[in-house]
Amino acid sequence: MFDLDLWREIFQSISKNKLRTLLSGGTVIFAIMLFAILFGLANGLQNTFNEGMGGDAENTIFINSGRTAKAGKGNQVGRRIQFDNALLSTLKDEFKDDIEFITARVNKNVVASYKGEKNNYSLRAVNPDHQFIEKSELVSGRFINQRDLQESTKVIVIGRLVKEDLFKTEKVIGEYIDLNKIQYKVVGVYQDIGDDNEERIIYMPLTTAQRIYGNNDFIDQINLTYNLSMGLDNAIALGTNIESRIKKIFNIEPSDQRAVRLRNRATEANQINQFNSVLTILVLIIGLGTLIAGIVGISNIMIFIVKERTKEIGIRKALGARPSSIQSIILIESVLITSISGYVGLLLGIGILEAYGPSLDKYFITDPSVSTNLVAMATLALIISGFIAAYVPAKRASQIKPIIALRDE
Amino acid sequence: MLDIKNLNKSYKMGDSSLHVLKGIDLFAKSGEMVAIMGSSGSGKSTLLNIIGILDEADSGDYILDGVEIKDLNEKKAANYRNQFLGFVFQSFNLINYKNAMENVALPLYYQGLKRKERQEKAMFHLEKVGLAEWATHLPSELSGGQKQRVAIARALASEPKLLLADEPTGALDTATSHDIMQFLQQLNDEGKTILLVTHEEDIAKMCKRIVRLRDGVIIEDNVIKQVRA
Numbered sequence A: 001m002f003d004l005d006l007w008r009e010i011f012q013s014i015s016k017n018k019l020r021t022l023l024s025g026g027t028v029i030f031a032i033m034l035f036a037i038l039f040g041l042a043n044g045l046q047n048t049f050n051e052g053m054g055g056d057a058e059n060t061i062f063i064n065s066g067r068t069a070k071a072g073k074g075n076q077v078g079r080r081i082q083f084d085n086a087l088l089s090t091l092k093d094e095f096k097d098d099i100e101f102i103t104a105r106v107n108k109n110v111v112a113s114y115k116g117e118k119n120n121y122s123l124r125a126v127n128p129d130h131q132f133i134e135k136s137e138l139v140s141g142r143f144i145n146q147r148d149l150q151e152s153t154k155v156i157v158i159g160r161l162v163k164e165d166l167f168k169t170e171k172v173i174g175e176y177i178d179l180n181k182i183q184y185k186v187v188g189v190y191q192d193i194g195d196d197n198e199e200r201i202i203y204m205p206l207t208t209a210q211r212i213y214g215n216n217d218f219i220d221q222i223n224l225t226y227n228l229s230m231g232l233d234n235a236i237a238l239g240t241n242i243e244s245r246i247k248k249i250f251n252i253e254p255s256d257q258r259a260v261r262l263r264n265r266a267t268e269a270n271q272i273n274q275f276n277s278v279l280t281i282l283v284l285i286i287g288l289g290t291l292i293a294g295i296v297g298i299s300n301i302m303i304f305i306v307k308e309r310t311k312e313i314g315i316r317k318a319l320g321a322r323p324s325s326i327q328s329i330i331l332i333e334s335v336l337i338t339s340i341s342g343y344v345g346l347l348l349g350i351g352i353l354e355a356y357g358p359s360l361d362k363y364f365i366t367d368p369s370v371s372t373n374l375v376a377m378a379t380l381a382l383i384i385s386g387f388i389a390a391y392v393p394a395k396r397a398s399q400i401k402p403i404i405a406l407r408d409e
Numbered sequence B: 001m002l003d004i005k006n007l008n009k010s011y012k013m014g015d016s017s018l019h020v021l022k023g024i025d026l027f028a029k030s031g032e033m034v035a036i037m038g039s040s041g042s043g044k045s046t047l048l049n050i051i052g053i054l055d056e057a058d059s060g061d062y063i064l065d066g067v068e069i070k071d072l073n074e075k076k077a078a079n080y081r082n083q084f085l086g087f088v089f090q091s092f093n094l095i096n097y098k099n100a101m102e103n104v105a106l107p108l109y110y111q112g113l114k115r116k117e118r119q120e121k122a123m124f125h126l127e128k129v130g131l132a133e134w135a136t137h138l139p140s141e142l143s144g145g146q147k148q149r150v151a152i153a154r155a156l157a158s159e160p161k162l163l164l165a166d167e168p169t170g171a172l173d174t175a176t177s178h179d180i181m182q183f184l185q186q187l188n189d190e191g192k193t194i195l196l197v198t199h200e201e202d203i204a205k206m207c208k209r210i211v212r213l214r215d216g217v218i219i220e221d222n223v224i225k226q227v228r229a
Helices: A004-014 A018-052 A085-093 A131-133 A145-151 A160-166 A196-200 A207-211 A226-251 A265-309 A311-319 A325-363 A372-398 A401-406 B045-051 B075-083 B099-110 B115-128 B146-159 B174-189
Strands: A060-064 A099-114 A116-125 A137-141 A155-159 A176-179 A182-191 A201-205 A221-226 A262-264 B002-013 B017-027 B032-037 B059-064 B085-088 B162-166 B193-198 B209-214 B215-224
Touching: A004 A018, A004 A325, A018 A265, A018 A325, A018 A372, A018 B059, A060 A226, A060 A265, A060 B075, A085 A099, A085 A137, A085 A221, A099 A131, A099 A160, A116 A207, A131 A221, A145 A207, A145 B215, A155 A160, A155 A176, A155 A196, A155 B115, A160 A182, A160 A196, A176 B115, A196 A201, A201 A207, A221 A226, A226 A262, A226 A265, A262 A265, A265 A311, A265 A325, A311 A325, A311 A401, A311 B075, A325 A372, A325 B075, B002 B045, B017 B045, B017 B215, B032 B174, B045 B059, B045 B162, B045 B193, B075 B085, B075 B099, B085 B146, B099 B146, B115 B146, B146 B162, B146 B174, B162 B174, B174 B193
Parallel strands: A116 A201, A155 A182, B032 B193, B032 B209, B085 B162, B162 B193
Antiparallel strands: A060 A221, A060 A262, A099 A116, A099 A176, A099 A221, A137 A182, A155 A201, A176 A182, B002 B017, B002 B059, B209 B215
C-alpha cells in the first residue's frame, strides 16, 4: 500500500529539519564508507595472494630428492637418493587416475653459441608433459614430443629471451645452436607469462640429456599436476601417498624429512584459503561492528528526535493521529535516512577505492573492489538496520500520552 | 451533548495519591457555552482533559453525544478525538514547520480525506477566521492572535461536536483576547457547543454559563447573562 500523503509528511519532516537529518545521516555515511573501504582492501589483499599463485599450473606437485637424515632398513645416514626413469614410470603407472601431467627434469648449465653470439643458460631436459605443467606458450614451432624422447633426438626448444639474445634474424626454427660444443636443432620458441627467468631456459628431450651427460637414467626432479576435479583434500592426500610410496621404494625411514622433498600446491592453496577465510571473517566482524555502531548512532538520534518532537506528537494525537500513524512516520523516516545515507557512504567508499586503489599496489593490495553482490546485501542490511534503529523510539513515540506530550514545553 | 456522573480522578505522587476530581457531575446541552473556572489546582484542566479524551477518569460515567467513553484503546480514542472534539490551547500548539493551511488540514488528514478536499476545507475554515491570505505563512510569521485563529480554524476543520478551549486567551493581550472571544461567541451563535477553561472573570462572563471548581468539586453552577465581547 502506497500512501502518498504519509510520504509527503515524511519528506516535509526531513527537509524542514536539515541539521537533524544531516547528523543522523552522517553517522551512517561514515560507517558504511569505512566498511566499503575495509572490505575493498581485504579483497585487494586476497587478490594479491591469488595472483602470487599464478604462472605455473596451480595444481602442481614438485618432488626433489636429497640425502637421508635417518638410517632406514640398515642403510647409512646421509645416503644420497637418486631418482631415475623407473621411478617416473612407477608413479605414472600407480597414480595414473589422479595424475593429469607428469614430467621428469634434469637440470644443467650450458654455454650456448650461435654465429659468434655466446651466453650461459639453464638447460632443462624434460618430458613432453612439461609444457602443460609450466604453462609454456609456443611462439613458433613445436615443443619436445614423444618421438624425440624415444629416439633421443638432438633438438631443443628455446625461450623467447634466449632467442632475442642469440638471434638477430627472425628465422630460428631449423637453425642449429651449439651447446657445450654439440649441435642441436631448434624446433620451437616459447614464452612464459610467469617471469623473465623462465624465458631464459633451453628445453631438451629427457633421454637426450641422459645419454649425453653421463649415459644414465638419472632424474633430478619430478613435477606433476593432479586432476583438479579431485578437490584440495584429496590432492593433499595424493601428495602424502606419493611421498610415502617413494620412501618405500628407496627404503627411506617414513619420518625422514630430508630424503624426499615434496612440495604440494594444494597444501599452499589450502593455507591461502584458510588465510582468506580468516581475513573474510575479520572483515565481517569489523563490518558488523561498524554497522552496529551506526545503528546505535541512528537509534540514539531517533530517540532524541522523538524527545524533540514529543509535543508535536502530542498535538497530532490530540487531532486524532492513531498510534500506528505516529509509529510509521518515525520508522519510515529512519529507514529512509539510513538507506539513502548508507548508499551515499557506499558510493563514497567505492569512489575512494577506485581513486586510490591503483596506487596501493606496493602495499600488496591489488585491484581492491566491492562486488555488486555485496552492494545489494549492504543495501538490504541498511534498510533492516534503519528499521531496527527506529523500532524502539517509534514504539515509544506511539505510546506517548497526549496529555503528557502537550504539557511538555 | 455532555453527560458526566460522579467522575473521580487521582494522581499518584510517590507514595501518596492526589485526589484531583472528587465526584464531578456535569451536564451540558448542545449549543451551550460553558466556562469552567477555578484557581490553579482546582482540577479544571484535568476535567477538560478527561472531557477531551486526552486523559482517563478512574471512575464515573462520561457520555459524549450518546457515546459512552470508557476503556478506550489508543486507536479508538484517536478516532473519537478526531470525530467529536476540537481543541484550542493556551499555547496554540501549531506545528511550527507547517504553514497555516497545512496546520488546519492536519485533522482532516487523520480523517482520511483526499489532499485536494483537505486543502479546500482548510482554506474554507481559514477564510472563516479571516486569515485566508496568510495560508502559506508559517506560525512563526504570525502574531499571537493570528496563531490562535489558525488554531481555532484547525479545531473547527474536522467539524467537531464539541469545541474545547483551554485558556484560549491566556497568552494574549486584552484587545486580542476580546477578538478571540468575539469569534468564539459568534461560533456559539451558529450553534457550536463550546467548553472553555479560564481563570479570568471577564472572559468567563462572556460565556452563557459558569461552572466553578474548587478542590475537585463543583461549588457553583450558574447560567449567566452573556456579556458580548
